[in-house]
Amino acid sequence: MKRLFLSLMLLGSALPASAAEVLTTIKPIGFIAAAITRDISTPEVLLPSGASPHDFALRPSDIRRIESADLVVWVGPDLEQFMVKPLAGKSNTLTLLDIPGLPLHRFSEEDSHEHDHDHDAGAHEAHGHDHDDGDHDEHDHDHHAGGIDPHIWLGPNLAVPIAKAIVERLSAIDPANQARYQANLARFEQELALKDKQVASMMEPVKKQGYFVFHEAYGYWERHYGMQAKGHFTVSPERRPGAKTLVAIRKALEEQQARCVFAEPQFKPDVIESVARNTGAKVLIQDETGGDLAVGPDAYIQWMDNMAKGFAACQ
């Protein structure tokens, strides 16, 4: 008994004293956090794989996880509207959209105007989705125009400032591990820079190909690598593509203006298949959410590689 007690004591002392428990809303942010907490702790992710932050409702067990986490990292109300209330009374939260100097961009005005027309015929309930700013009616063409694009994890150039902000907060909460967080940040920056170079060369041939994406999510990636989609089926996944948009995309595919259309595994809209049918365009899958990857210290780099391969399939 005494020996058992002793070995438990030894085991206990080998474990990190009290590493901070990080909870992120979505997986790709969990990937960045995991690079920082390498060999210290593994971040938890609130949204299950395949769930869309555009349309998510918290369960009571989620609320408990939010309450017990030492640090909650979320993008901001532009993406996870469902987090606003649960986070209201919590002090240890990191709102990534508030990081000073983060190179954010806005959705284009012209584009959203067109889409709002398309969507006027459809349902207009807002399930806390990102591209709304609240009330809108049939004649409101502004609810998406000029809004902040919240898909910040799509920008490899944003990953470092995000990682730095996580290090800063974790160092304050868990000062015992500060040096290790810093060392992990340095390693992440190095690995990211290397992967970024590889991806840039993988994107070179793709730049010449026109393509359509399912929803307007890839702007940060496209700007960073000098690519540009011909357009998207819908501004936000919970909105069905408008009839005018479908006709326009079909026409562009028939005229060979674009070679590929990218579906997303979470939504699998048959509409993409039918629009592309008999046009010669390839239907490919792009997964911005990292759904098939486990959260771990190398996952963000792996996710970049997967994204790059996804785009590179359009050749």
Ligand SMILES: [Zn+2]
């Ligand atoms: Zn999105």
